[in-house]
Amino acid sequence: MKVLDNGTLVINDVKETDSGTYLCQADNGVGEKLEKAVRLSVHVIPSIEKYSEIVTVQRGYTKSVRCIVTGERPLVVRWLKNNHALEPWSNRHETYSKETTVGTNSTLVIRNIQTQDAALYTCSVENSFGNDSWNIKMLVN
Numbered sequence: 507m508k509v510l511d512n513g514t515l516v517i518n519d520v521k522e523t524d525s526g527t528y529l530c531q532a533d534n535g536v537g538e539k540l541e542k543a544v545r546l547s548v549h550v551i552p553s554i555e556k557y558s559e560i561v562t563v564q565r566g567y568t569k570s571v572r573c574i575v576t577g578e579r580p581l582v583v584r585w586l587k588n589n590h591a592l593e594p595w596s597n598r599h600e601t602y603s604k605e606t607t608v609g610t611n612s613t614l615v616i617r618n619i620q621t622q623d624a625a626l627y628t629c630s631v632e633n634s635f636g637n638d639s640w641n642i643k644m645l646v647n
Contacts, residue, residue, distance in 0.1 A: 522548045522578075551636030552577030552609075554629060562645045568617045571642055573629030576609035583612040586628040621646050 507517050507524075513532065517524055525548045533539035555574040563569045575581055585592045585601050592614070594601050603612040610631075616623055624646040630639040 520548055522550050524548055549635045550576070550578040552581055552631040552633050552638050554631060554638045554640040556640050559641060560643045560645065562647060563616075563619050563623075564647050565619055565621065567619050568615065569619060569644070570613055570615045571627065571629075571644075573612045573614075573631075573640060574609070575612065575629075575631045575638075577631070577633050577638075578635060579609075580633060581610050582632050583610055584630045585612070585614050586630060588625045589628070616644075619646055 507515065509515055513530065515528060515530070525546055528544050528546060530542045530544065531539055532541075553576050555576075561569065561571065573583065573585075575583055583603055592599065592601065598618055599614065599616045601612060601614050603610050612629060612631075614627060614629075624644055627642045627644060628639050629642070631637060
């Protein structure tokens with residue numbers, strides 16, 4: 507942070523921890539000094555921690571894929587298969603999420619994997635301030 511000669515406060519690389527109340531004071535030695543309090547709210551867009559984008563699985567096995575999401579709540583996480591939304595539960599797959607102190611961990615579990623499960627899976631997240639997505643290509647042997 508720095509204050510310019512004209513009194514402007516400049517915050518580079520703004521972070522959520524920069525949220526708060528800032529007090530600006532002006533005094534030229536004549537009369538009373540002036541003060542103005544300004545409240546700064548920093549909103550955080552969602553972000554997905556990205557790792558391996560190709561997963562190889564044996565037919566008949568079970569595979570879990572986790573999507574680690576950070577950002578301002580509420581966070582809405584969805585799983586897609588070949589760009590089509592997956593239901594949260596079926597007889598062979600399920601998705602579930604767990605809230606953490608910094609975001610959400612969402613997991614897709616596919617049981618008894620078959621050749622038709624070879625696909626592009628997408629973890630998608632959004633909040634009021636933005637969105638992010640991450641693709642995982644599943645190959646079945």
